[in-house]
Amino acid sequence: MPELPEVETVRRGLHELIINRTVKKTDHDAPKSFPNADADVREFLIGAAITDVRRRAKVLMIDLSSAYTLVIHLKMTGQLVYRGDSVFGAGHPNESLIGELPDRSTRVTLEFTDGSRLFFNDQRKFGWVKLLPTLEVPNIDFMKKVGPEPLEADFTADEFAARFARRAKTSIKAAILDQTVVAGVGNIYADESLWGARIHPKRLVNTITPDEFKKLYTELRAVMNLAIEKGGSTDKNYVNAEGKRGSYMDFARVFRREGLACPRCQTEIIKFKAAGRGTHICPHCQQL
DNA sequence: CACTTGACCTGTCCGC
């Protein structure tokens, strides 16, 4: 579910909400969601203060004053929702999409010394929270293999195109979803950027021209920046750190718009399977 | 090594 723009939105929200708060206690119902030994939690989490909230690819990192870090992956249905003193009642414009917490999807709870709480909810239990020494985070397998951040100012179109060389004989859709090629792209922004660049998702990487790579680079960055501005995409589960939805889906051009008109040429958008994923294109703008 | 497929889970939606 959450891709780079959604995780970045959560990061920004948490940065505002939890820095300097001190962890008082934790609860975790599912060993799979939070596999650390209780001893580590007692020694390095309880009593530690939050010093920073960072993101790399789709992974969140909550740094602690103990020199440990909570490393979090939301996978498909994970949510990180902070609840402070204020109670948002029904009809309030700030009302959270999420009801009372904890609920049946709550996997991990952090309670701070001021009584506020951070909930990690995850319906499908694919997501996880791990407590690691901050210095070891860059050494975990995922961090060693993951590609560059596509929105960094110094990430160039040439570097973008060069990253695909290793995946020459697969489809462009499979390649752009590959986290070792570029970090943070998921199914929504893959479809949206391929539409923007007028590239059919089943085209093989080694048939994509330099101009097409350049266009894809520009479109991918534009769509992700727009999505961050809109607070991400909420189709079903995604919410930000306050439990509120993002509005990018109101601006989507093809994703989940099968049967509707292409905003460029009015041709009907179709959906099929590519790289094992639901894929949306305009069959006029994007041809094999 | 590159590539594809299935597995991990729960919930929802669609067709019969």
Added chain:
DNA sequence: TGCGGACAGGTCAAGT
């Protein structure tokens, strides 16, 4: 209304 099957935004492991 009930039931089975397909599907869901992400990664891995295991297969070829």
